[in-house]
Amino acid sequence: MEIFRKPLTAAEIKGKARELGADLVGIADGARVDTSHITVLDGGRVIVLAKRLNDGVARIRRWDDRHKYYNDELALTHLEETSLELVYWLEDCGYPAVIVPPTHVDPSRYNDRPGEHLEPMLSLAHAAVEAGLGTLGLNLQLLTPQYGPRVILTAVLCSVDVECDEPMKDALCLGPSCGRCLKTCPADAVHEWERDWPACDRYRSPHGFAQLSEHLEKIVEAGDAATRKQLLRSEASFNLWQSILRGSGVITGCRRCADVCPVGADYQAMLADAHAEIPENTPAKEARLAQMGRDSTSYEKQRRYIGILKQI
Numbered sequence: 001m002e003i004f005r006k007p008l009t010a011a012e013i014k015g016k017a018r019e020l021g022a023d024l025v026g027i028a029d030g031a032r033v034d035t036s037h038i039t040v041l042d043g044g045r046v047i048v049l050a051k052r053l054n055d056g057v058a059r060i061r062r063w064d065d066r067h068k069y070y071n072d073e074l075a076l077t078h079l080e081e082t083s084l085e086l087v088y089w090l091e092d093c094g095y096p097a098v099i100v101p102p103t104h105v106d107p108s109r110y111n112d113r114p115g116e117h118l119e120p121m122l123s124l125a126h127a128a129v130e131a132g133l134g135t136l137g138l139n140l141q142l143l144t145p146q147y148g149p150r151v152i153l154t155a156v157l158c159s160v161d162v163e164c165d166e167p168m169k170d171a172l173c174l175g176p177s178c179g180r181c182l183k184t185c186p187a188d189a190v191h192e193w194e195r196d197w198p199a200c201d202r203y204r205s206p207h208g209f210a211q212l213s214e215h216l217e218k219i220v221e222a223g224d225a226a227t228r229k230q231l232l233r234s235e236a237s238f239n240l241w242q243s244i245l246r247g248s249g250v251i252t253g254c255r256r257c258a259d260v261c262p263v264g265a266d267y268q269a270m271l272a273d274a275h276a277e278i279p280e281n282t283p284a285k286e287a288r289l290a291q292m293g294r295d296s297t298s299y300e301k302q303r304r305y306i307g308i309l310k311q312i
Contacts, residue, residue, distance in 0.1 A: 005094035010162040016089055017049055021082040024050035024144060024151065026131030029164040033127045035157050037106075042096050044159030048124065048131040049086070050144065050151040051079040053258070055270040058150060061279070063186050063256045064206060069248035076102070076152050076251065083154045090158050097158035100124070103251045114213040117197040124153040126305055132165030135307040137173040139181045139190040139257055145172065148264025149257070171307035172263050176292035181257035183281040183289075190257065193298035193306060200254075207239050207249035215240060256280070 010027050017025040028046040035043030053075055057068040080101060087097040105118040125142040129135055134144035141149045175193075176182075182190035189200040201208070215236050222228040231237065243249035260275045261267070299306060 008093055008095070008160055008162060010164075013047060013086075013090075013160070013162060017047070017082065017086050020085045020089075021051070021078060022049040022086075023052045024133050024146065026128065026133045026165045027162060028127055028130035028132075030157070030159070032130050033122070035100075035122065038100065038121060039098055039157055042098055042159045043157045045157070045162065045164065046122075046127050046131065047086070047156040047158060048128045048133060049079060049083055049154050049156065050128065050133060050147075051075050051082070052147045052266075053150045053152060053255070055150070055266060058255075058259045058271055059274040061259075061274070063203060063254040066242075066248060068255065069243075069252045070246065072152065072252035072255070073246055073248045076247075079152055079154050083156055086156055087158075090156070090160065095158050095160045097156050100155040100157060102153055114210040115198060115201075117201055122155060124155055127155055128153055129167050129305045130165075132167060135168050135170075135172045136193075136302060136305045137181065137261065137263070138175055138179065138193060139185075139195045140193065140302065141181075141257060143172040143261065143263045146264060147266050148172075148261045150255075150259070150261075150264065150266065167304065168307055171309045173306065173309075174262075175309055176289050178262065179285075179289040179292075180260045180262065180278060183278045183285050184256045184260045186254065186256065186280060188285070191298070192292045192296045193302055203254035205250055206253045207243035208253075209250075211236075212240055212244075 013027065014025045026048050028048060030043040030046055033046045035046065053072055057065070057071045060068055080099070083099045087099055090097045100122045102120060102124050104121045106121055109118055125136060125140065128142050134142050137143045137149065142151065142153070143149050144151055187196070187199040187203045189196040201210070219228050219231045222231060239249060259271065260278060
C-alpha cells in the first residue's frame with residue numbers, strides 16, 4: 001500500500017490545514033491520546049485544528065445572547081468544513097482519516113437521564129495540549145497563547161508517520177490568583193482545577209437535550225389543553241425550535257469564562273476594555289478563591305495538561 005502514499009511532513013499537513021482555514025494546528029501522538037474506541041487502524045496521529053471565535057460577540061457581556069450562540073455555531077461549521085477538506089486531501093495522498101467533532105458523544109452511554117453529563121468521544125482540550133497548542137486552565141478549558149480559550153476545536157485522526165508536537169511545559173493559566181473564570185461563571189461551576197460539568201451543561205447548552213426533554217414533559221403533564229397550547233407557543237418552544245434548526249444554543253452556548261480570561265494575545269487588544277469589571281462576582285466567590293491552594297489533588301491529576309504554575 002505504501003506505493004500509493006505520497007510522502008508527507010508535519011509542516012505540509014499544518015500548512016494545508018491553515019490554507020483551508022484553521023487558525024492553529026498541532027499534531028499529537030496517537031499513543032498518548034486513546035482513540036482505539038473510534039478507530040483501531042487510523043489513529044496513529046491526532047491532528048488538532050482550532051478556529052478562533054470572533055471577538056465582536058465576545059464583547060457582549062450577557063452569557064445568554066443568541067448572537068454569540070449563532071456566531072460560534074458558524075465558526076464551528078467553518079472548522080468542520082476545514083476538517084472535511086483536510087480529510088479529503090489526506091486521503092488523496094493515500095492516508096485514510098476520520099473527523100472527530102467537539103460535540104460527538106457515544107449514544108450507548110445514555111441511560112435515560114437527560115440531565116446527566118456525557119463525555120465527548122474524545123477530549124479535544126486534552127488532545128490539543130498533547131498537540132502543543134496550549135495548556136488547561138482552572139476550569140479545564142484549553143488556553144492558547146494566541147487566543148486564550150476563545151477557540152473551537154476539531155480533530156482529524158490519521159496514521160500518517162510524521163513528527164509530533166510536544167506539550168507546553170509552563171502553565172498559561174494564573175490559577176486562583178486570577179480566578180476570573182470562577183468570578184464570572186453563572187452556574188458557579190468552576191472549582192479548583194475542576195468543573196461541575198452537569199451545572200455547566202445547563203448554560204453551555206441552554207437549549208440542549210435536557211431542556212428539550214423537560215419542556216416536552218411539561219407539555220405532556222399539563223392538566224388542560226389551554227396550558228398545553230400555551231407551552232407549545234411559548235418562547236421556550238421557539239428557542240428550542242431555533243436551536244434545533246441551527247444548533248445555536250445546543251452545540252454552542254455560554255462562554256463567559258472564555259470572554260473574560262486575560263490569557264491570549266487578543267485579550268488586551270480586543271477585549272480588556274469590555275471586561276475590566278466582572279458584574280457576576282460576589283464575596284462568596286472571592287472567599288472560595290482565597291481558600292484555593294496549588295497542591296490540590298485535582299491539580300496533580302491534571303498536571304501534565306495544566307503545566308508548571310508560575311510562582312506569584
